[in-house]
Amino acid sequence: MGEIVHREVQANGIRMHVAEAGSGFPVVFCHGFPELWYSWRHQLRALAEAGYRAIAPDMRGYGGTEAPEDPRQYTMKVLCADMAGLLDALGLERAVFVGHDWGGAVVWQMGLRYPERVAAIVGLNTPYAPPSNRRTTEALRDYHGLTDETFYMRYFLRPGVAEAELEADIERTFHKMFMDWTRAEDFTTFMRVGGDGSGVLARIPDDRRSFLSDEEIAVYVEAYRKTGFRGGLNWYRAADLNAEEEGAPQGPQLHVPAMMITAANDTILKPEMAAAMPALIPGIRMEHLERCGHWTQQERPEEVNRLLLDFLAGLGLQQG
Template sequence: MSEPTQRIVETNGIRLNVAEQGEGPLVLLCHGFPESWYSWRHQLGALAAAGFHAVAPDMRGYGKSDRPETIEQYTILHLVGDMVGLLDALEAPSAVIVGHDWGAPVAWHAALLRPDRFRAVVGLSVPFRPRANARPTSLMPRTADSQFYQLYFQEPGVAEAELERDPRATVRTMLYAVSGEGTGAGAGISMVPRSAGILQGVEAPAMLPHWLGESDIDVYAGEFERTGFAGGLNWYRNIDRNWELMAPFAGARVNVPALYMAGDRDLVVAFPGMDRLLANLKLFVPQLRETLMLPGCGHWTQQERPDEVNAAIIGFLRSLPDQG
């Protein structure tokens, strides 16, 4: 089968680079941090072979896509708007949207806000989270000596200085540390020492796990060496702003067919309160078809377990009443 092709598409006032493969009903694949369209390299061909048009953009702020300078241009409404505009640019009336990591909230909110355009949703790692009663950053763990990594990301320039010192080492360490193989090495990722950075005390792997090659690191690192990390970090800097913007939708539920998948070694699954949320997810996503937990899998779901993820997504797509 042919390889994915890439092109630039104008959407929502910016330009997004998209990788695409196949023909048929549209499936959008939204990546997370610190990644690019390349995190879906195992899904594009599989979806194409199954009869779908798979499209994986470099999300706003990443890769070859535009990187607006102001933090305020990375809100959840901008990100969902990018996906709606992408459907328009592709002349697709609707799509199934799939998201991993930060791409998962984009996918969930696209389905929440525009069910007329996103007829089903798949979330990997991050489940749909109903709007909290308090400002999100106020609920994040912190001690006198350390703070939750999302708090560390808030101050512009601080995380950039650390992560951009050696982008290749950054990507190599982060991808390994929170993978299924590196769960122990990544124990310090979620809480960052106030006297150091997120990578301090996290050992880089002597050998990469089987699912990740040096050539894969080359792709990711090459992009971040060129773009820096500010675009992706700006998504985190809108967490409280997103909470404010979503106030009119407090209590709203995702009312399209849905699938949720995660690894049982994913650090997200271990976040405080996540066990209760996952047990009650169907209250907020009434048409949730299934929750799949992949044994031994860490955070990078579709890269660590491509065959299982592909089978689950394709099975879900084929179960939908209307694939067109």
């Protein structure tokens, strides 16, 4: 019942790798940086066993999905068209969308851009914010009180620099990045580019403490040895271009069944950043996980699965 199968589809003009499990009402999972469909493995199995069709693509730029070189091919308009194209390729009219990190930004945008394709939205860590003409990397830099030298998003904008750091030793990169809630200080060091611009990983101890097993980390290492990090970094390099989009949806409110899950020890996507969401998304369900860092669905899969299944059960969706 919970067996994960893989396929390739054509969606929005690119080849997309998709992992799926189960049958029933579709639930699409959108991952963030630097992850893969694999970050949702626990959710795919749990939802399949509960009677849903769980679908997790490698997002544009990642894993087995194509990675255009031009950052302009990673704007929110394009990324949301990818997800609408995925539904088209699978012959689906609507789905529940679940997103984490950059995938969280995509699923909230799906509610604005393709409301007729969205049955409900679940966001992990990434808050919904009404569209703005502010440049994303500058707005978040200023929110955290940092500088171009000491904010990771601005560091990521420099072509080739982050690639060189992250690809120097990919196994070490993932051991340093996949840190649990007890290493929130290290996550802040990542955000601050070491505090001195030396690199996002340079000042993080190489003690191999992770909530993932060596076998799980090896899945990421194998994938990124093939692709490198450029595709994922292009999401950051496109972020400020979203402010220039003509005819972008404005909101500010989003009218769709929704749940937001915040994590107490995520020092970049802080829980307080979601404080305005109940006013912006009427009826939203707000949930919070203590002792949880940034990698929520992988660090706390049982709690995430429980919340997801409870939320889905309350929607009264036809499960096929």
